[in-house]
Amino acid sequence: MPIAGNRDGASSRGGWFHDWSGPLVLALVVTIAGPVAAEDFPLRDKYASVGVPPVETEELADSLDAMTVVDARSPYEYETLHIRDAVSIPLDSGDFKESVLALAEESGQPLVFYCNGVTCAVSYKAALKAKKAGVADARVYDAGVLAWARENPEQTVLLGEPLQSDDQLIADEEFKRRLLAEDAFYARIQSSDDPMIVDIRSRDQRQGVSLFQMRDRHVPLTGDNRELDGLVETAKSEDRPMFFVDATGKQVRWLQYYLEERGISEYWFLEGGASQIYESMSTQ
Template sequence: MPIKGSSKGIVGRVGSLRGLSTALMLGVALLLVGPVAAEDFPLRDKYASVGVPPVETGELAGSLDAMTVVDARSPYEYETLHIRDAVSIPLASRDFNESVRTLAEESGQPLVFYCNGVTCAVSYKAALKAKKVGVKDARVYDAGVFTWAQTHPEHTVLLGEPLQSTDQLIADEAFKDRLLDEDGFYARIQSSTDPVIVDIRSQDQRQGVSLFQMKDRHVPLTNDNRELGGLVQAAMNEQRPMFFVDATGKQVRWLQYYLDEQGVEEYWFLEGGASKIYEGMGLQ
């Protein structure tokens, strides 16, 4: 789904994400002050020969007026947390090529792409794709949005509002506490009374295949959480535990903010998502 958003007005603003939590987890290790070790950025060597230079946190912070920052993640992630004034152009959007070309021409500045952190390749893939369609100056902020939020909260937007303090960030342990491996996930479902199982993968990711013998509900994440909200409220009213499955165990990290905001107490995530199930079946 293509999406555009920027407080600079270069491309249209994304509709705000309603009902998410006012907290965000810190899911990656923070950068330390000092020399950057190669092992801290495992993707740099891989992309070193393709002409996409990385931008360090301090460099970006000091050059926000001279660079146009592009968030290449999903709309759901962008609406939860993004670098202030960042333009949302998801790598997966159908109009990605046209959007980045237009943005580069209108801004007249280097485009700096980012995603979630040092192991996330989305920013590099987006920068490479931009270069292939004619964007001459495409760079990557590969430290990612979590490091940025921790080091520069004053230039960070959380749920449509300026991030006031890093205390608003949810600790990584709070997410891990909700994770269950495949055996534990199935065991807890079986031991629960009338559980609600929700597959939040996109249509393309799910491909019509239910992993729970059609006992699950397929509710892809959307910016307004409209369908999911009704399901969540019904589960809470009926005191039914909720179990969520995504593609690779990453989408649920963002979903947790909404669940916490709604006051859901009993919910669990499948560690590694559907990919772990397919792996166990020998399909990956």
């Protein structure tokens, strides 16, 4: 079966980042990692009994050539930032089981799955799914790609190029500055002249439901970025603020790089994403 990525820092699932031009505006988000403690890794206790042991940052760095690293996130996230030589096999890909089995057989090494950080369960779910598929040695790097990038920039790939320094990653505060709580998000939309609202959830996540009375545009983040390119150019030329909604408020972290590179100054993200809206609706 085909592997969903390759081991030279490039992905075989889409490549729209490589079509960008112009100076790089460094707008990725990083959470500064603290000392290792049980409370810093809230998912470890939950998954302790399923046989997918965690790998610490230093251990993975020392054994990078002896382990095969698997990025279980979306291709979009992978192409933004990933661990050097990581293979892209998204957890929700249709050929996940076949791909991880083929990769384990090809490499003859333990498979180490990672995602975005300590509260992201994708790595654990991927490792567990791999074990159920027949992968004998599946582990997780649950500190996540951002913690890795800060500690090991030379072993990190940013938009297809080696990360030169952790200075290319901006502080978490810069991302939070663009986050608006639900009430503030709606208020800013209402007070804006001709706002552009963009729902970037996948089709499965959206399920055909508009949360903004059909005032929003549905543009899933996929390998084909032409529609989003068009909206961004329209927003720039007409001086319209942009408002983005994802599923849980995490995918917009990666979108921020694109928006900064494109020179968008007025853009906002809904804190908590669509899940926050649904939660509010359920309590009313």
